[in-house]
Amino acid sequence: MKGEITSISGATVSVDLRGLQLYDRVYIGHARLSGEVVHLEQERTTVQVFEDTHGLSVGEPAEGTRAPLTVALGPGLIGGIFDGLQRPLPSLQQQSGAFIRGTREVDSLDLQRKWVFTPCKRIGEQVAAGELIGSVAEGHLQHSLYASHAGELKKLASGEICLAEPLAVLATGEQLFGWHHWPVRRPRSGGRKRPAERPLITGQRCIDFLFPLMKGGVAIIPGGFGTGKTVLEQTIAKFADTDLVVYVGCGERGNEMAGLLSEFDELKDAAGRPLLERTIVVANTSNMPVAARESSIFTAVTMAEYYRDMGYDVLFLADSLSRWAEALREISSALEEIPGEEGYPTYLGSRLASFIERAGVVETPTGKLGSLSMILAVSPPGADFSEPVTQACLRSAGAFYLLDTNLAHSRHFPAINWTQSYSLFAKKGTGFFREQVAENWPQLQRRCREILQQEDALREVVEVVGMEGLQDRDRLLMYAAERVRRDFLSQNSFSEDAFSSPQQTVELIDRIISNYDQSLQQLDEGRLLSEILKGSCDAAG
Numbered sequence: 408m409k410g411e412i413t414s415i416s417g418a419t420v421s422v423d424l425r426g427l428q429l430y431d432r433v434y435i436g437h438a439r440l441s442g443e444v445v446h447l448e449q450e451r452t453t454v455q456v457f458e459d460t461h462g463l464s465v466g467e468p469a470e471g472t473r474a475p476l477t478v479a480l481g482p483g484l485i486g487g488i489f490d491g492l493q494r495p496l497p498s499l500q501q502q503s504g505a506f507i508r509g510t511r512e513v514d515s516l517d518l519q520r521k522w523v524f525t526p527c528k529r530i531g532e533q534v535a536a537g538e539l540i541g542s543v544a545e546g547h548l549q550h551s552l553y554a555s556h557a558g559e560l561k562k563l564a565s566g567e568i569c570l571a572e573p574l575a576v577l578a579t580g581e582q583l584f585g586w587h588h589w590p591v592r593r594p595r596s597g598g599r600k601r602p603a604e605r606p607l608i609t610g611q612r613c614i615d616f617l618f619p620l621m622k623g624g625v626a627i628i629p630g631g632f633g634t635g636k637t638v639l640e641q642t643i644a645k646f647a648d649t650d651l652v653v654y655v656g657c658g659e660r661g662n663e664m665a666g667l668l669s670e671f672d673e674l675k676d677a678a679g680r681p682l683l684e685r686t687i688v689v690a691n692t693s694n695m696p697v698a699a700r701e702s703s704i705f706t707a708v709t710m711a712e713y714y715r716d717m718g719y720d721v722l723f724l725a726d727s728l729s730r731w732a733e734a735l736r737e738i739s740s741a742l743e744e745i746p747g748e749e750g751y752p753t754y755l756g757s758r759l760a761s762f763i764e765r766a767g768v769v770e771t772p773t774g775k776l777g778s779l780s781m782i783l784a785v786s787p788p789g790a791d792f793s794e795p796v797t798q799a800c801l802r803s804a805g806a807f808y809l810l811d812t813n814l815a816h817s818r819h820f821p822a823i824n825w826t827q828s829y830s831l832f833a834k835k836g837t838g839f840f841r842e843q844v845a846e847n848w849p850q851l852q853r854r855c856r857e858i859l860q861q862e863d864a865l866r867e868v869v870e871v872v873g874m875e876g877l878q879d880r881d882r883l884l885m886y887a888a889e890r891v892r893r894d895f896l897s898q899n900s901f902s903e904d905a906f907s908s909p910q911q912t913v914e915l916i917d918r919i920i921s922n923y924d925q926s927l928q929q930l931d932e933g934r935l936l937s938e939i940l941k942g943s944c945d946a947a948g
């Protein structure tokens with residue numbers, strides 16, 4: 408369907424095409440910039456262009472596709488670095504240099520790349536739509552391939568294949584391919600939803616021990632400027648016990664993203680493979696066109712869901728949702744929609760929920776459990792957590808790790824505030840660790856919380872009378888609390904201590920608390936505080 412541009416306002420362009428649907432993809436101008444329909448009126452159609460619109464003029468051609476923005480799903484996504492429209496950045500760079508200008512379509516998947524296909528069906532067998540027909544090895548994962556149509560298999564490939572050719576041909580003549588397109592805004596139905604039962608081990612003691620997250624759950628990390636959101640997310644991306652990580656850099660600094668990529672290329676996971684081989688990166692950094700940012704999150708979550716539906720544990724990390732919401736606000740104001748709170752569109756909450764609710768655990772047709780967990784950073788301006796984006800995220804998230812500016816200033820990292828953070832999964836997670844790791848996990852957790860609470864209560868007294876003015880028992884408590892904070896809750900991401908297994912975590916807190924209990928007992932037996940403290944310092948090494 409062809410027409411022309413009637414007006415241009417930044418990245419919002421009106422065209423005279425009729426009969427399109429909301430979110431249909433449109434190519435704009437001689438450069439064929441891609442965009443999607445965001446507003447329809449009788450006489451005109453408004454298109455949000457995903458790319459830089461400099462140099463575009465009224466009267467240039469526009470072409471509607473009658474199909475929404477889709478992503479290509481098939482083997483070859485893992486290890487990829489894509490922009491918000493799922494164009495591989497290395498191919499874009501080859502085509503247009505380091506700075507993205509109007510570019511033509513680039514294939515997201517390499518259709519000529521060779522894969523070794525192992526079928527699990529035979530010629531002559533019946534397959535149902537959505538049934539497994541075989542798999543290829545993609546890195547360390549078995550990439551399952553499913554039939555897109557039902558019928559009797561007349562031909563079936565085996566051994567070396569490429570995606571450009573059909574994997575199988577049905578008796579009806581229908582061809583089955585190893586890849587397909589999927590509209591980014593439509594959740595993949597993929598199997599039955601299941602409750603989240605297994606914890607996601609992040610290796611961060613504060614999270615795993617006090618505020619566990621389950622596989623399939625959603626956590627948000629709100630934090631002011633420089634409180635450690637990016638470092639925390641990247642550390643979790645390195646160590647989380649999931650099969651795959653999908654990392655979306657959303658409006659954050661380009662150099663941080665470049666750092667992440669080179670680091671992931673060098674760092675190895677437990678099995679000695681570069682981390683990039685279990686990661687998909689979607690980059691829409693602050694120096695890239697803003698308009699694709701809104702869709703980048705949907706592009707990424709669709710790829711994450713695709714692998715989840717094969718029965719893998721996928722972790723989705725976004726940094727930061729605030730930049731995403733700002734893109735949404737920009738688009739909404741260009742459309743002259745009635746603004747809601749702080750200028751964000753009134754549908755901010757429902758748009759956020761529409762991708763957050765795509766997290767969860769599903770059971771695949773073959774009985775495997777796949778999960779999609781999300782950890783989303785939010786950067787509220789001025790660390791004001793009552794602002795609309797943080798509040799909207801809170802409504803959908805199961806865990807909340809609030810990063811505290813004061814803790815960050817005192818170089819306590821991760822700066823997770825232990826009094827204001829929470830996890831709705833705490834009970835389930837603790838139950839799991841009690842069964843699988845240590846019987847006394849819940850008791851230690853309770854003691855740890857008590858120590859921190861009592862320290863809080865005593866802190867005001869200390870401000871008035873000083874440490875020396877405290878009673879001996881209270882002084883011991885203050886020392887124990889300091890050890891909990893300094894040795895247990897803080898973890899430097901740039902040291903050996905960046906990852907702590909649940910076993911190491913429980914041993915460490917057990918040591919600190921036993922030490923404290925011993926000191927209390929010695930005090931009761933009449934030993935001098937100074938001697939006890941000296942002894943426990945020696946023991947702590």
Ligand SMILES: Nc1ncnc2c1ncn2[C@@H]1O[C@H](COP(=O)(O)OP(=O)(O)OP(=O)(O)O)[C@@H](O)[C@H]1O
Nearest residue numbers: 631632633634635636637638820821898899900901
């Ligand atoms: N876990 C950590 N271990 C050690 N240092 C840390 C840790 N987290 C943060 N830092 C320090 O704090 C600095 C700022 O962290 P980071 O860039 O992650 O903050 P941010 O919240 O993402 O900031 P912005 O709001 O600007 O994006 C880092 O450069 C690092 O020096």
Ligand SMILES: [Mg+2]
Nearest residue numbers: 636637638659
């Ligand atoms: Mg950051």
